[in-house]
Structure formats: structure tokens, C-alpha cells
Amino acid sequence: MRALVITGPGEAAVHDVEPPVAGAGQVVVDVERTGVCGTDVELFTGEMSYLRTGRSWYPLRPGHEWCGIVTRVGAGVERRWLGRRVTGDTMLGCGDCARCLAGRHHVCADLAEIGISRGFAGALAERIAVPVTALRPLPAELDPALGALVEPGGNAVRAVEAAGLGRGGRLLILGTGTIGLLAALFARARGIETHLMGRDRQGLRLAATLGFAGVWTRSELPPLAWDAVVDASNAPELPALAADLVEPAGRVIYIGLAGTPSTLDTRDLLLKDVTAVGILGGSAGLAAAAAAYADGSVDARPLVATTVGLAETPGILAGHRPPAAGPGPKIHIDPRR
Numbered sequence: 001m002r003a004l005v006i007t008g009p010g011e012a013a014v015h016d017v018e019p020p021v022a023g024a025g026q027v028v029v030d031v032e033r034t035g036v037c038g039t040d041v042e043l044f045t046g047e048m049s050y051l052r053t054g055r056s057w058y059p060l061r062p063g064h065e066w067c068g069i070v071t072r073v074g075a076g077v078e079r080r081w082l083g084r085r086v087t088g089d090t091m092l093g094c095g096d097c098a099r100c101l102a103g104r105h106h107v108c109a110d111l112a113e114i115g116i117s118r119g120f121a122g123a124l125a126e127r128i129a130v131p132v133t134a135l136r137p138l139p140a141e142l143d144p145a146l147g148a149l150v151e152p153g154g155n156a157v158r159a160v161e162a163a164g165l166g167r168g169g170r171l172l173i174l175g176t177g178t179i180g181l182l183a184a185l186f187a188r189a190r191g192i193e194t195h196l197m198g199r200d201r202q203g204l205r206l207a208a209t210l211g212f213a214g215v216w217t218r219s220e221l222p223p224l225a226w227d228a229v230v231d232a233s234n235a236p237e238l239p240a241l242a243a244d245l246v247e248p249a250g251r252v253i254y255i256g257l258a259g260t261p262s263t264l265d266t267r268d269l270l271l272k273d274v275t276a277v278g279i280l281g282g283s284a285g286l287a288a289a290a291a292a293y294a295d296g297s298v299d300a301r302p303l304v305a306t307t308v309g310l311a312e313t314p315g316i317l318a319g320h321r322p323p324a325a326g327p328g329p330k331i332h333i334d335p336r337r
Contacts, residue, residue, distance in 0.1 A: 002335065003125030004313050007059045009046030012314040017061075020121070020129035022074035027081055027132055029088075033148040033307070034123045034333045035065030036316050038177075038234075039116060044317040047259065055117040063122030063333075064090040064115040067138060067147025077132045085142065087150045087290070089134040090114045091281045106281040124313055126335045136286050139294050145307070146293040148332055149182070149300045153289030154282025156182035159255045160190065161285070162277040163228035167191030172226040174242060175233035175256055176203050178329045181303055183230055183255075184212060186289070189297040197221055206327045210302060221245075230255060236262045248272040255279040303328040309337030 001019040006012045022028045040062040042048035050056035067087045073079055092112045093105025100108050114130070115122020122128065138147050156179050163171055169192050173180050176198040184207065187194045195214030198204040204215040216222070228251040229242040236258035243264060246252050252274055269276055282289070292298040305325040308316065316322075316331050325331065 001126040002310055003061050003121070004063070004310060005059050005061055006044055010044065010318070012044055012317055014310050014313070017125075020127055022072040022077070022129060024075040025077060025132055026074040026129050027070045027077055027135065028072035029066075029068040029086060029128050029130055030071050031063075031066055031068040031123050031126060031128055031335045032085075033067055033144040034063045034335060035148045035152065036313070036331045036333060037065055037152070039064070040124070041317055043116070050117050057119070060115075060119070061121040061125060062115045063124030063128075064113065065148050065151040066123035066128065067142075067144055067150070068123070068128070070135075071127075073132075081132065081135065085138045085140050085147065086135045087138055087147055087286070088114065088130045088136060089283050089286060090116070090151060091283050092120065092131060092134060095133070103284075106283045124310065124333060124335065126310075136290060138290055142290075142294055143301065145301050145304050145332060149303070149330070150286055150290045150293070151282055152178050152330075153182050153186070153293070153298075153300065154285035155179055155255060155279060156282075157186050157285030157288045157292075158279050158282060159183050159230050159232070159253045160186045160192070162253045162279060163187075163192075163230060163251050165192050165228055168193060169227045170224060171195065171228050171230065172197060172245060173230045173232055174238050175231065175235075176207050176329075177232065177234075178303060179255055180230070180232035181207060181210070181329070182300060183232060185210070185298045185300060186292060188212070189292060195224075195226075206302070206329075209327075226250065228253065232256045234258050236260050238262075239264045240268070243268045243272075243274060243276070246272070246274055249274070251275045251277060253277050253279060302326075303330045304332050305330060307332040307334050309333070310335045311337075
């Protein structure tokens, strides 16, 4: 089968590789759609921290935002999975440690991540082998574009839930990339008054077309009481700004990652009695994201700029944006092309 292989920093190509086999407790999925994530780009450029710590290594096969159809099942897997449209949890814990048994497998000390770490092959390929325990069923009629947005959607759902706001609460989201926009969509669907702050008017254009009236640059941001602030940016100065902007006794949610260390004075949290929450992975939010897509309360498809074939993926990772791409931040790959 064909699969994208990254062999070193800046080096990626589509290779012919052996197709996966469904081992005991596994299924093989024919991949319909895969999203290109910032993590994939960092693995390609060599900037990903896991490459320095030894959690990831070359050659590697990326891709962790995906959906597809189950075509093979291994020993111990019920045959009812055959023919089902599914997506999967990226985070694969050992299943036996105290963290896993407590439902926190996403922070397991022996964590493997599909398409990211421990050599687990990802979904920028025609097929992928996945543990059945990681599968999440999707409605057969769900658009594959939405299926491949369940994983980032799960991250966004967790960020919104961590904000702890009910209907009418006021939320400010810093950053208008995929996670920021998804968080805004899920928050609005829950009746939360949602505002977004972006770097410039160009970056806020899509948010405005999605129907958000509260879209601001830093200089335009009104002096409102922000009950919670989500930092979904990669700017090292914004974690401190989030803590500065949030109301006393409010919540700050950190889901963005800067390429360099952020500076945050914990006195700004303590003296305002602020709760700060870090979000790693979408595991606990996958079901809620899929349900919101399926019932139509959230339509994330405008976030997908375009869908291209597997052969175009190296260029996408290198920063090429197809001429026909729309304004969305997400590019999808159809490995069948």
C-alpha cells in the first residue's frame, strides 16, 4: 500500500510499504480522510520535542486525525466492527497502570501516540492498524471531513468543558487556528457568549464568516469581564495575557503550545484566585465532538480549506498551500487519491 514516510528533517515521500495486519485485539481500517496537524509539521521539520527526547524517531509515518472503514478484524475482536465507519483515539496507554485504570490513559507513562510516538504508524496512508480499544464508532452518514475532525474536536470540547461556563457565560478564545475555531463553535453550541482574539483582521475573517460578532485584535479588545479565557495560540506571550485578562476567580485553559518557553508569573494566578487548566489530548472529548457533528449543532466543515491526494502531502508539510484552498486552517488528505 502507499503511505507517507518522513525519513528525516524536511524529508518526506510516499512509499510503497507492507499493508498492516490485524493482530490480536486490532482492526485494519481503510482510511477515508486524514487531517494534517501542526504536530505533523513539527515532525517533518524536526522541531518536535519528542525527536529530542527519544519518544519519536525517524523514519516515521504520521497522521492522527482520521476516519475510515473497518475492513479486517484480528483475533478477539467482534465481527460487528466490519464495515463500520470509525475514528480512533490517538492516545494509547498500557491499559494496566493506575493512570489507565483511573481513565487517564492519555498521561500513561508508557503512552504511545498513533502517528506521533513510539513508532506507531499513522493514518497518512491507505490503511492503518488500530487497537479495537481505541476505536470510536461514527454514523455511517457522517461526512468524512467531519469524521477526520473528531480528534481535534475532542481537544476543543475538553477546553470548553474545562472553562466550566454555563449558558450566558462569557468566554474569550486567544487564537483562530483549528483548535481555537473549534472551541468557539462548541462553546457557542452550548449557549456560551463566545469571543475570539486574533493577530490581525485577516486572521479573523473566517471567524466572522462563521457568525461570531465578537472578533477582535489585541488593540480592539473591549474591556469586558471574561469569565474564562482559552489560550489556543502558539504565541509565548499569550499565556500571561490570558491570566491578565480573565476575571478574578475565573478559569484559564491552556491548550496551545508555543515553540519557545512561555513566561507566566504564578502570582498573577494566585492573587486573582484563578484556576489554570492544561489540556493534553482529546480522548475524553471524542464522543461529544462526534455527537455534535452528527446532530448538526456544530458544523466544522468550513474549517477545511481543501482536500488533496496523498502525493501532495510532502508539499503541504513544507508549507505549500494549494491555489484553490479556501480560508480554513485545516488541510485534509484523501489517501485513496
